[in-house]
Amino acid sequence: MPGASRDGTIDGAEEDPPHTLLPFLQSQSQNTLTRLYQRPSACLSMFRLLPPLDRQLVMNLLWLESAVPAGTMGAWVTRQGRKLYDEALLNLSRLHILPNPSVKLSLNGMFKTSLRQAVTGGGNNGSFGTAALKDDKHPPVSIEVLDTYAVERWETILHYMVSSGTGQLPTKPSPGVLFLLQRSGLMSTVHGSALQITSAGFQFLLHSPHDQLWQLLLQYLHMAEEREMDLVEILSFLFMLSTMELGKEYSIESLSVTQKAMLEDLRDYGLIWQRRTQSRRFSPTRLATTLTSLLPPLPTATSSGAGSQDQGFIVLETNYRLYAYTDNPLQTAVLNLFVSLKYRFPNLVVGSITRESVRKALANGITADQIISYLSTHAHPQMRKNKPLIPVTVQDQVRLWELERNRLKSEEGYLYTAFASQADYEYVLNYAKQLNVVLWENPAKRCFFGNLEGHGNIRGFIERRTGGQA
Amino acid sequence: MKAIRGVLLTCDSAVKQILLTINEREGNSFIIEDLDDHHLVIKADEEYRVRKELEAELEKNTYSLEG
Numbered sequence: 417m418p419g420a421s422r423d424g425t426i427d428g429a430e431e432d433p434p435h436t437l438l439p440f441l442q443s444q445s446q447n448t449l450t451r452l453y454q455r456p457s458a459c460l461s462m463f464r465l466l467p468p469l470d471r472q473l474v475m476n477l478l479w480l481e482s483a484v485p486a487g488t489m490g491a492w493v494t495r496q497g498r499k500l501y502d503e504a505l506l507n508l509s510r511l512h513i514l515p516n517p518s519v520k521l522s523l524n525g526m527f528k529t530s531l532r533q534a535v536t537g538g539g540n541n542g543s544f545g546t547a548a549l550k551d552d553k554h555p556p557v558s559i560e561v562l563d564t565y566a567v568e569r570w571e572t573i574l575h576y577m578v579s580s581g582t583g584q585l586p587t588k589p590s591p592g593v594l595f596l597l598q599r600s601g602l603m604s605t606v607h608g609s610a611l612q613i614t615s616a617g618f619q620f621l622l623h624s625p626h627d628q629l630w631q632l633l634l635q636y637l638h639m640a641e642e643r644e645m646d647l648v649e650i651l652s653f654l655f656m657l658s659t660m661e662l663g664k665e666y667s668i669e670s671l672s673v674t675q676k677a678m679l680e681d682l683r684d685y686g687l688i689w690q691r692r693t694q695s696r697r698f699s700p701t702r703l704a705t706t707l708t709s710l711l712p713p714l715p716t717a718t719s720s721g722a723g724s725q726d727q728g729f730i731v732l733e734t735n736y737r738l739y740a741y742t743d744n745p746l747q748t749a750v751l752n753l754f755v756s757l758k759y760r761f762p763n764l765v766v767g768s769i770t771r772e773s774v775r776k777a778l779a780n781g782i783t784a785d786q787i788i789s790y791l792s793t794h795a796h797p798q799m800r801k802n803k804p805l806i807p808v809t810v811q812d813q814v815r816l817w818e819l820e821r822n823r824l825k826s827e828e829g830y831l832y833t834a835f836a837s838q839a840d841y842e843y844v845l846n847y848a849k850q851l852n853v854v855l856w857e858n859p860a861k862r863c864f865f866g867n868l869e870g871h872g873n874i875r876g877f878i879e880r881r882t883g884g885q886a
Numbered sequence: 887m888k889a890i891r892g893v894l895l896t897c898d899s900a901v902k903q904i905l906l907t908i909n910e911r912e913g914n915s916f917i918i919e920d921l922d923d924h925h926l927v928i929k930a931d932e933e934y935r936v937r938k939e940l941e942a943e944l945e946k947n948t949y950s951l952e953g
Contacts, residue, residue: 771948823944824937825896830889831919831927840887855894856925863919865894865927878887 434507435465436630440637442510444647449512451648453526455543456534461655461708462511463531469504474513474523478531483522543652545660548667548697557699559663562689566701569686570625571746577603578621578749580613590684600635615781621750622782622790625713629703632685649674657687658707660700667697728796732769734807740765741796753777754787769810774817784818827855830871833863847877892918892927899923904943905936 441449441462452458463471477484493501505521508514513527523531572587579586580603588594594611597603602617620628633654640650653675660666668676679698682688687704690697706713729747731739738755742748743763751757754777757767767773777787792805799805832848835841841862848854853870857863866874895905905926909917916932928936 820944823897823901824940826933827894827896828892828930829894830891831894832887832889833919834888836887844887856896856921858921861921863921865921865925871889875889 434467436627436634437465438507438511440634441651442507446512448648450524450526452651453513453524453530455652455655456530457543457545457659458652458655459527459530460534461658462513464658464708467504467507469500470508473504473508473521474531477514477521477523478528478535480522483520485520486518489521543656545656545666546670548665554691556663556665557689557691562662562699562701565689566686566703569684570629570703571744573597573685574621574628575746575749577613577617578746578753580611592681593684596632596635596639599639600632618753618777618780618782619786621753622786624793625703626706629685629707629713633707636681645677646672646674650678653678654707657682657700657704658709660705662700662702662705665697665699669696728794728799730791730794731796731799732791732806732810734809736769736810736813738767738769740767750790753780754782769814771817774814775821778818778821784814787814827867829853829855829865829867830874831863831865832874833861835862838862843881844874844878848874890918890927891930893930893933895926895928896924897926901940901944902926904940908936908939908943 453462463474466474490501505514505517509517513524514521515524573589573593575586576589577597589597594603597617598605598611600616601614602620603611604614605611620631623631637647637650640647649672653671668679671679679688679690680693682704683690683693685703686701689699689701703713729741730751731741733739738751740747740751741764748757748760748765751765751767754769754773755767756770756773757765759766774784774787778784788806788811795805804811832844835844838859841859845854845857845864848864848866848870851870851873853866853874854864855867856865897905902923905917906920909915916928916936917926918929919927921927
């Protein structure tokens with residue numbers, strides 16, 4: 417849909433849950449984080465990842481030379497805001513940005529210096545990357561080329577995932593990517609056969625590109641330790657990339673050894689572009705420069721046919737018919753996960769949501785909620801006039817199909833029956849209840865059902881009792 | 887007093903009736919105890935097969951547009 421305007425509606429809701437990277441950073445040691453905070457670009461990126469209230473607090477404290485007593489700051493907080501305020505302080509202290517918030521408030525010295533530098537400029541530590549000198553032979557590559565490259569790389573990965581197991585043979589991503597997919601549990605091999613997508617992988621496909629990217633990068637960070645790579649170097653390089661300018665070339669001279677080693681991986685993911693593998697310069701793509709911002713990571717207005725990732729393209733009718741205005745094989749393949757496709761035209765795919773197609777998706781581990789949320793995020797602008805967005809009939813039916821699969825609940829255990837007397841029965845039942853293992857009971861029939869883990873205890877209990885009587 | 891090993895199935899009464907029918911058809915092959923309208927105890931090693939049978943039975947009662 418060329419010409420359709422883009423307002424910031426897509427990522428509007430993204431602020432609510434904390435960014436996926438923050439829990440990971442919170443689990444790191446103070447030492448690691450302080451080293452990371454030596455880099456102004458890292459501090460700026462961190463700042464951008466924080467929730468709004470945390471940012472507000474950091475901004476308030478940034479230019480203060482002395483610490484603020486906790487009571488003084490606390491006096492500003494209304495009763496309703498107390499919980500949010502406490503959460504924000506806890507969050508910041510876990511990130512070691514705000515040490516000891518219960519006594520007095522003062523930013524981590526290193527973080528303060530670096531963020532100030534990031535805001536005001538100055539310094540020559542190259543933490544925002546070193547721009548490459550102008551090269552007369554090769555002018556910098558255009559933004560279109562970068563976008564096409566990023567989309568092609570990224571979609572190769574997703575397309576490989578979605579079509580594994582369907583018998584098609586799409587382009588294989590590099591071994592590094594395949595390894596990452598396998599390690600993150602998105603794909604797995606069964607008996608040494610080719611890689612197959614897992615249920616986590618199916619769920620992954622329905623996420624937004626930004627979430628997908630961070631999910632993979634997080635896995636990359638987890639793997640870094642095993643590969644004996646320095647976490648701080650990796651994080652700071654990712655943060656550096658996220659503050660770079662699209663369409664500019666940067667020199668690899670100022671990168672550390674670890675960071676140079678990362679270039680190859682990041683090239684595979686489509687985060688950076690290099691003219692040749694041995695090139696002394698690189699250009700970040702849109703995937704990289706939007707890592708810590710709310711802008712869409714893939715180009716939206718499209719002329720090349722690929723792309724239009726975030727643009728809504730799905731029209732869904734109350735009769736379960738689905739029209740998808742797309743010529744993108746990846747989007748078609750993703751739809752094929754839960755839609756039975758009927759016709760394919762140059763710019764349009766028609767299909768319908770059927771019981772079989774949804775059951776297939778459910779069997780693959782996709783949930784009804786994920787299907788519905790995928791449909792609503794990618795709804796065509798025309799659909800957005802409807803309220804509710806997704807026809808209620810379809811929503812309910814998809815949920816019902818999910819419930820239908822779970823009509824039977826089962827739990828293994830033991831049925832205790834044929835008690836000699838009511839007193840006996842109640843005595844044992846009481847004991848079982850204390851253990852919290854009773855799943856079903858019926859006093860009239862004098863029997864009850866306990867789960868497997870309780871059996872040993874109950875048996876011992878009864879044996880002790882009958883033993884005592886004997 | 888005795889303890890019988892088995893699997894407790896919790897289901898709606900319609901599913902329970904189907905299970906009873908299957909059990910009867912097979913000559914009481916898997917149900918150990920019929921507890922109440924929503925609960926049955928069956929033999930532990932039969933669970934997977936019973937689930938398959940039930941699914942096949944339920945499948946007979948659904949109709950789709952694309953036959």
